[in-house]
Amino acid sequence: MELLIRGGTLVDPSQGLHGQYDLLIRDGVVVKVAESLAPSGEKVLEAAGKTILPGLVDLHTHLREPGFEEKETVESACRAAATGGFTSITAMPNTDPVMDDGRTVEYVRLLSCRAGGVRVWPVGAVSKGLAGRELAEIGLMYRSGIRAVTDDGRGVSCARLLKNALLYCRQFELPLFEHCEEEALAAGGQVHDGVAALRLGLPGLPASAETVMLARDLLLAAETGGRVHIMHLSTARAVEMIRQAKAEGVRVTAEVTPHHLLLTEDAVLGFNTYAKVKPPLRTAADMQALRQGLLDGAIDAIATDHAPHTEAEKAGDFLSSPFGIAGLETAFPLLYTYLVRTGVIPLDLLVGKMSRTPAAILGIPHGSLAPGFAADLVLIDTEQELTIDRRRFLSRGKNSPFHGWQVTGLPVLTMVSGKVVWMS
Ligand code: DOR
Numbered sequence: 001m002e003l004l005i006r007g008g009t010l011v012d013p014s015q016g017l018h019g020q021y022d023l024l025i026r027d028g029v030v031v032k033v034a035e036s037l038a039p040s041g042e043k044v045l046e047a048a049g050k051t052i053l054p055g056l057v058d059l060h061t062h063l064r065e066p067g068f069e070e071k072e073t074v075e076s077a078c079r080a081a082a083t084g085g086f087t088s089i090t091a092m093p094n095t096d097p098v099m100d101d102g103r104t105v106e107y108v109r110l111l112s113c114r115a116g117g118v119r120v121w122p123v124g125a126v127s128k129g130l131a132g133r134e135l136a137e138i139g140l141m142y143r144s145g146i147r148a149v150t151d152d153g154r155g156v157s158c159a160r161l162l163k164n165a166l167l168y169c170r171q172f173e174l175p176l177f178e179h180c181e182e183e184a185l186a187a188g189g190q191v192h193d194g195v196a197a198l199r200l201g202l203p204g205l206p207a208s209a210e211t212v213m214l215a216r217d218l219l220l221a222a223e224t225g226g227r228v229h230i231m232h233l234s235t236a237r238a239v240e241m242i243r244q245a246k247a248e249g250v251r252v253t254a255e256v257t258p259h260h261l262l263l264t265e266d267a268v269l270g271f272n273t274y275a276k277v278k279p280p281l282r283t284a285a286d287m288q289a290l291r292q293g294l295l296d297g298a299i300d301a302i303a304t305d306h307a308p309h310t311e312a313e314k315a316g317d318f319l320s321s322p323f324g325i326a327g328l329e330t331a332f333p334l335l336y337t338y339l340v341r342t343g344v345i346p347l348d349l350l351v352g353k354m355s356r357t358p359a360a361i362l363g364i365p366h367g368s369l370a371p372g373f374a375a376d377l378v379l380i381d382t383e384q385e386l387t388i389d390r391r392r393f394l395s396r397g398k399n400s401p402f403h404g405w406q407v408t409g410l411p412v413l414t415m416v417s418g419k420v421v422w423m424s
Helices: 074-083 102-115 138-144 159-170 195-200 207-224 236-247 258-262 284-296 311-315 331-340 347-353 356-362
Strands: 002-006 009-012 017-020 022-026 029-034 043-046 051-054 086-091 119-124 148-150 176-178 228-230 252-256 377-387 406-416 419-423
Touching (some): 074 086, 074 102, 074 406, 074 419, 086 356, 086 406, 102 119, 119 138, 138 159, 159 176, 159 207, 176 207, 207 228, 236 252, 236 284, 252 284, 258 284, 258 331, 331 347, 331 377, 331 406, 347 356
Parallel strands (some): 086 119, 119 148, 176 228, 228 252
Antiparallel strands (some): 002 022, 009 017, 022 029, 051 377, 406 419
């Protein structure tokens, strides 16, 4: 089966392309990319006026299944992802049971095959039950298809365990995804330890909770030669530390979320539980440093940390409300509107940080529309406007602090292996 996508503007930084290109797809694989391809009997998709991007790849997605289906299921997350232009997402292991053995990994893979839309890449736990004491069945999980390990939701507190995990993962070239949060420093914290915390009278989460654990992780990555990937960076100091570690040759990569790029601690004022997230939203200076880190390469990727919760949970009082923001459906339009359109970062950089680079971190052959790659792509309408309405999300999690924001750059069609998985 052949399909020609014609007349669109292709933005694919993996090939250094930004301009009008046609794509020929055969049996779900890109076979030709050229300035103009004449149709010769195949199906044609007219993409004039649209921007074609490699399908977005999310390094950090909480699918909640098994165990927390009231928050999200693999199927609802896949639908939300396709709507947001994502063609590959990850499955974080903080489920019930925890994804810490081969069986649970296989179960999640089965659920994602049944969902039949976007690709799901499971991420196994570092420690059994995420308890931080004993290593999980990393080797068995690797055989079942995990692409990374993490105890996300918390950091790996025990330095010895982290070191062993880094050494063990080296033989599989698996990256260890770290949620940097030093437990004792973070204990009881609700929001960034700053002005908003003082005004609201809430216990703070200090920047040092992130940087203290990060310092240890960087030292252990250097000592072991293991690959560490730092999740959801939130502080200026952490960006600086990663920049320096990279210069020293440490095998470290890092991600930042749309909410840490666009919001500050002020978003929680009024006890707004939709802005309650870990790590917390921090100062304007931190936000600027994160943007700078994207530009100079200290930060490799943008990841959603899609963390769906129920309305009832978020409607409770601030202290008992869970941490997390549902982000799959708003990530691209928000970043396009507020970072690209405003001239803060170029479109090519945004696309690269949301496609080929995260794919490379996971070691998956996606995130590019070069000939030979699967035709995972998204068509964007850069003119259509929308007011974000969290009640209309396909995700079960409606917990977004971006409700009411005006955006453009909307995904209108998402394709996985040449098959349309969502269309507006
Ligand atoms: O806000 C957060 N929510 N941060 C995390 O690291 C975990 C996540 C969750 O699982 O809800």
